[in-house]
Amino acid sequence: MRRASRTFASVLCAAMAFAAASGSTSAQTTGTHKPFEWPASFVxxxxxxxxxxxxxxxxxxxxxxxxxxxxxxxxxxxxxxxxxxxxxxxxxxxxxxxxxxxxxxxxxxxxxxxxxxxDSQKSVKPEKPSPISATGTLPCERGNGQTRTMCKFGVEHHGDRSTTVVVYWPDGATRAIFFGVSGRVIGTAASASDQPMPGNTLTRKNAGINLISIGNERYEIEDSVLSGG
Incomplete structure (x- = not known):
């Protein structure tokens, strides 16, 4: 009888130790998902x-x-x-x-x-897109290790002399790039029907070619595409 009592006590102690260890592990796991602490610099x-x-x-x-x-x-x-x-x-x-x-x-x-x-009042995108007036291909590139390729494009020349270039990626995605009357990029969007947004866009020109970076995307658009020449 004394032996059985000792065995039961041993089993009980082992079970309690396991429960305590499990609770500690659970607490540690829960502690890894702390809510974001907002800095004092924000209201x-x-x-x-x-x-x-x-x-x-x-x-x-x-x-x-x-x-x-x-x-x-x-x-x-x-x-x-x-x-x-x-x-x-x-x-x-x-x-x-x-x-x-x-x-x-x-x-x-x-x-x-x-x-x-x-700042939408500064954009010159018309309420209704004009028909595609020219098509072709241009160099395009995505980051994340993807290689440079050629993308199809379509151009919309608007009555106010602004221009929208719509680039068609091989996977079916599109990128609309909006140019003002000066030929400078005024915004981009996923499609020509969307409102142009400034976004993370950088533009420089080299020998009549507009080198445009939008995030990890790269495009080369010739001035002749914009002028319709």
Whole structure:
């Protein structure tokens, strides 16, 4: 009888030790998913954007946001880069959202409250796209190790002398590049029917060729394409 009691006590102690170890492991695992701690440089409004509990937050006026506030837009902050899932969910699905900056580990997104993108009055894109007036191919390239190739394109010349070049990638994706009357890039979008957005775009010219970088995308568009020559 005494022997059986000792065996039972040993089993009970082993079970309690296992439970304690499991609880410790669980606590450590839970501790790895800490919520983002917003820096003191931000005035955080609400408990999530666009829904309660979401990672992003509306931001008020502070030293970190003073240069990005606009009376015609709300400012939203998302932890991480503009490529984070939370930021992309807003930028890709909200028609009037655009990334305007990055501060203290937070991507700043401006969302127009007037039913149109900020600075849209400066764009010269017509309300209805003009028919494609010219087609051809041009050098195009994507980053992430993808090689340079040739993409088909179509050109829309508008009555106000602005131009839209639509590039067709081999995988079916498109990129619309909007040029003002001066021949300078004024914005880009996924398609010609979308509103042009400034985005992460760099342009330089070399021997009559516009070398355009949009994020990790590269395009070479000749002046003759824009002029219709």
């Amino acid at each position: 955080v409004l609400g408990d999530g954007y666009p829904h309660s509990g979401d990672t992003c937050r509306r931001l008020g006026e502070s030293t970190a946001t003073a240069n990005y506030l606009d009376h015609m837009a709300m400012l939203v902050g998302c932890p991480g880069s503009s490529d984070s899932a939370a930021a992309r969910a807003i930028l890709e699905h909200h028609r009037y959202a655009r990334a305007v900056g990055h501060a203290d580990g937070v991507t700043l997104i401006s969302i127009s409250t007037e039913g149109a993108p900020i």
